[in-house]
Amino acid sequence: MAECLTGARYLAQSLHDYGVTDVFFMEAILRHTLLELEKLGIRRVLAHSEKGAAYMADGYARASGKVGICMAQSVGAANLAAGLQDAYLARSPVIAFTGHKAIPELQRNAYQEIAHPALYQSVTRFSASIEDASQLPILLRQAFREATGPTPRPAHLDFVGHTGEVMELGPVDEPVAVDTRHGRLPAYRNRPDPDDVLRAARLIDTARQPVAVIGSGAVVAGAADEVRALADTGIPVAYALDGKGLVDDNRESTLGAVGNYSAPYANKVIHDADLILYIGSDTSDMATGNWRAPHPEAAIVQIDADPAEIGRNFPGVTGICGDPGLVLRDLVELLRSDRGKDWIERTHALRRQWLEEVEPRSVSEARPTTVERLCREIERALPEDALLVADTGYSGIWTGTHIKLNGCGQDYLRAAGSLGWGFPAAIGAQCALPGRPVVCFCGDGGFYYHLSELETARRWNLPVTVIVNNNTSLGQDIPGVREVYGAETGRTEDLTHFEPVDFAEVAKAFGCQGIRVEEPGSLADAITNGIASNQPTVIDVVTDPEPRAPDAWFPPPSQ
Template sequence: MTGAEFLARSIAASGQTHVFFVDAVLRRTLLALNDLGVNTVLAHTEKAAAYMADGYARVCRRPGIVAAQSVGAANLAAGLQDAYLARTPILAMTGRKVPAHQHRNAYQEVAHGPLFAPVTAFGADVAEAADLPRVLRQAWAASVAVPPRPVHLDLFGLQAEVIETGTVAAAKPLDLSALRAPAYRAGPDPAAVRAAAAALRATPRVAIVAGDGAALSGCGAELLALAEALAAPLATSLGARGLVPTRHPLCIGVVGSYSAPPANRILDGADLVLFVGADTGDMLTNYWRVPRPGTRAIQIDADPLEFERSYATEHALIGDPRAVLRALAEEIGRPAARDRAYLEDAQAQIAAWRETIAPRLASDAAPIDPARLCAEITAALPEDGILVADTGYSGIWTGTLVELNGAGQTYLRAAGSLGWSFPAALGAKCAAPGRKVVCWSGDGAFYYHLAELETARRRGIAVTVVVNNNSGFGQGWPNLRRLAGNRPGAAETLLRFGPTDFTAVARSFGLRGIRVERPGEIAPALREAIASDETVVVDVATDIEARAPEAWAPPA
């Protein structure tokens, strides 16, 4: 086989349904993929293509595949940061000018290795087609290992033509379909389980924090079982939102910097915190203030590098979170006289906060309070729907006020890259064509990748794009206005833009748009958009002065 034929047949045999790219790269391979029934999605920027692959991979747990020519390598590397931080498997391939052209001022040629090193778990040069079977298998396996992360193959030739036209001696293509994230589910050390169980049984006020690693493991049922046995409030990271039903009596919501107030206060009252697949970073702990330094901690993680990162670990249990939680639950059993006072106090705090926020969820104000928009999305999202949220305020609004069923619904969030959500939503829809996908994007984020509306129309990818349109960057607006003092014009110059009618923008790309200016218009607009078989932009005029829930932190 030629390299192009081998690569195309291996991708198809491994169950991939879509490949995302920016021309000009791997043209022979892409033509072969089309012949094999694999959808090739041309994006308008390398970052958007990477975000599409990211959304695709987060839903189907197979590596998202993205490619760009040598000139676009730097842009593609920048697009992998979010996937790296979110622990998403991606196979990125770039063209690479041949050695004879290196160090001779070749057009727009820079070293690729340093660009990809910070955002990949594995990278390799592929100089000959004969190397493809070995390197492709190694890269694929590395991408779905623990923790899953992007990998990069630099294929010789500006458009990878050296690899495509070379010969592969393999008798058949690779079938890598069995390698999905997480690929390896190791069990825990029984002695460590016994020690941790004894500590948990002996401590009356235990809280559980489930992070992105727990979401990857899919251990929602196991978390609830252990939390019930320990009468422990259960919190999640933003990335694990929806791993359990958000209205479950044990669930206290997202903790950290993107938290509603009661979750952090509840966690602050714990004598011992059980971290499950949680990275203990600044966002999860509100800058390492919740739980407070010195709080006792037990940590479960499949990645040993997560132990002792931010908190001293009393007991470290290495293994797949689902397997470890099952072992812990079996060891702990059902304590007969577990003190439920801590849990009951937590439930009272959550109930009080829900009562406080309820008027905003039903607000009839115009411009619209985004809290009302959250309530309407909760009601409209199908039982198996996928909600994709951008970073910043989009993450806070959806992570604190959109309720999820913890069963069929999926929540995907940006790990920090503004503008990620719309292309990622397109990728998610490619991975799950039978499910409805709703994207929540601020207008500031939506501007990043407006051109992908054309991609959605051309490729027939149907998502509902809800634009929280407040004509500015709402999250930082009040602070900047205070900082500007008696210079309000200066604040507006820095953070306000528009107003833009995104329904007109959608129509210019051949798609539908629905403008929403009154709260009563939200529900019918969402129903119409979600029922559509094409991408629809729901442009919601919201109030930039409306504040999302603010995270609590202990006094200095």
Template structure:
């Protein structure tokens, strides 16, 4: 048993559980941060609370363990805003904020607002930590909550404007007492045999089965089981953005992301299924294209760790409640002999995807005019190392990357924003901190990069060697055509609503002390990317593109959704 300050206990406990980076903006838990240096934890000082949250998010998604971020009391609102993406993407982040002592409450204390209320919508729970003696118990509770069931962020509000009151208290407990030693998932529940058998009966009877895998399947590490089951069922495999690359994207049964961020053939393939098997995948509007892919009348099998998700959107659902990897393994044991599949559905899907890829490759090779975004995607596919990590922003950055970057289904990882524009650059820094032996490529538009451009200084100061690829089209590419459509023939200047710049980000990078290159010719793109990945310092590649070309547009059925 230890008898130490809370600051010392916290630092030793995080180190004992393999946490080697924390992300913060001053002034918070200063004594703990001093103690963390003694334990070999790198303290990453950033330039905004949201950036700290996003870095912790990227770290958590790569490690499968909690990412840690801190903010003093006045920064709590900014830190809470940064939790939205982690919450939507099911990432386990622990967010610490300071809170003034009780005699200041309800007295209009300077810079003080109700913290739990701000975090309630974007965390699994908010925990008050008022006494150092309770820190081991409450930290263990927060940690378990973050990585159990459907993972997600947890907020800890600690006593003291900067957490200084809690830090000074005494802890009498073993280092890391109660903190789980495992990464995601914390538990691997096996469903009732009857659930698995009922689901298997539906899958056996359907001649055309499509699989849609989601974030939960990726967090469970169920890629091999999904591939094996797909081959048995001759079932095309689509994914949400959170499971992109769960099997090799060039596998004959891989059909890419489904829903509103999809290549055109993908939705058609899933719409043609007799049964759709959702695996660790929430059935929200994006992955189902507003519940049209598949149609709400389609029979569904749904495997998920959270029973609330099963049948949430599709009334004709047979559910399997439990861990995706473990339950798929059991399903494969039981699958036995199934009626022979004629293979036509799978063959049609493979040919449709092959045709799409051929067209994409032709566009990528077109060297006339401005650099095409397809060319950027192809260059990343070709240059990304076998264990590389690609981090993409939301909007067009996600659509381009999830349809155009191919992944090996093994060592490579795809992370994307769950909706917060500007997330990708800080998240990529966190991902690189989590995996120093892997190479990280961040793909963002100029509109997204402006949010956290100052973190270039953070990358330089800590020598975080990611490669930042900027699709620089001097505007919000996803927005401008829609803005012009709304403007119509009405007199005015719609460009004011969606265009900005131009700016040379390579020069900005150089001003921050980072290597930067402006790419204006197709032939210079891949050599520059390969050279950047061969180095060990941060590099910015400012790729000049045109704002006109549209990202791939999903296919949708003519009938309206029946929501």
């Protein structure tokens, strides 16, 4: 007869068996489980906000491919749900645990209690309430299956008890049983239908100017070699920002970032293409320039592990359902090998021309430091195995367009839209990758959100290097505010600007290393030494709020 376990012990052992090494939480939640997790050697990272805990779990999941775990008690459930938006948009395998009052206390104005299902409906693909510990085995396994599905997204379990204690202390009469396949991505690697591959290959071979665009699905599939083989057939490769890092930015065949956060030349190439091959891309507005960059007459081929994504945003696509890496292996074997390099050379010339245009600012000695110079020094100092984590907005544009990655050791994560995500996500990523350097690029506006997590990084000695593009403003919003004011006089800066703050001194007050950079000539040593110091470090770089990040090109409405 199987040993009867408490819910807490069953949950802890299951997380361990799924391969979870860290959990992120706000007290008070699942205290009995946290005790059991300590016995099993799982790190329990107490954050300073529920949103911070959710972002850490998201960064952990994206960096490792494992399921990220975050938790909060009943009163923190709304805050935790808000933190899952980025994980949902980025297709990240995160599971959130919350507590709720027991049935006799519901609908009676119980302290701190509101209904949780509606909070999680739009930010998870699966949410369930557990009213008895006996439900735990089935629903926990289902949460892991859902989180690691073909389109990975967060799941949520709401445990009975304000802190989940009723479930924790209840009995579970069956042995721990987990499917370790669902402990990380991809849970399954499905082969494509050969007829679909052949149909797509024939279409691609008729194209004169094809372009491939990779997204996060290709990254999850680990399809770097396969994408490189595709490029070797004469097809230039671009990426949405969630696909950056998979290919070598220095290769002639690499086009760079496309979509809304791209340099001007990139969307022009997409618009000139007569066929676009989307590989593990969600074909969102961000990836496609508000769905306008592809020419209306261009053929679309779409590869995705989830059939529901094929054709979501473009009609008449030629679809291939399967693991992007496995699909590309079969596809490349069928593609013609005599395409030549004329088209790649043409696209590379456009990219090279733009890089030459921005080069003077990339080597500028101006004060305040140009962001282009900051990006150049990061690129030079970034270790061969580093993970670069970028916040949203300008941080994504600057790093996506101005920092080249090697495609064979360096990786990239960016926020899916939540300002302030970058720093706590980098902490979670560092937990997942203890042997690799993790560098976070954010603006001062984003860093303000969760700078209290400096204490978390110091407490666990997580050697994250945070590079703050400190322009004392929300730089991306300045043009929009000024456009609204137009000829009106007034204090536009009230909407976009902050008082100067020395974040290096703030870091030191938290017990972390802080380095202030006011001269561009000091950047190289500051970044190199900060990364090498093996301690949490903030490099506060004084920049100018006026220069704008590159603007993406969009075709006129008639096109």
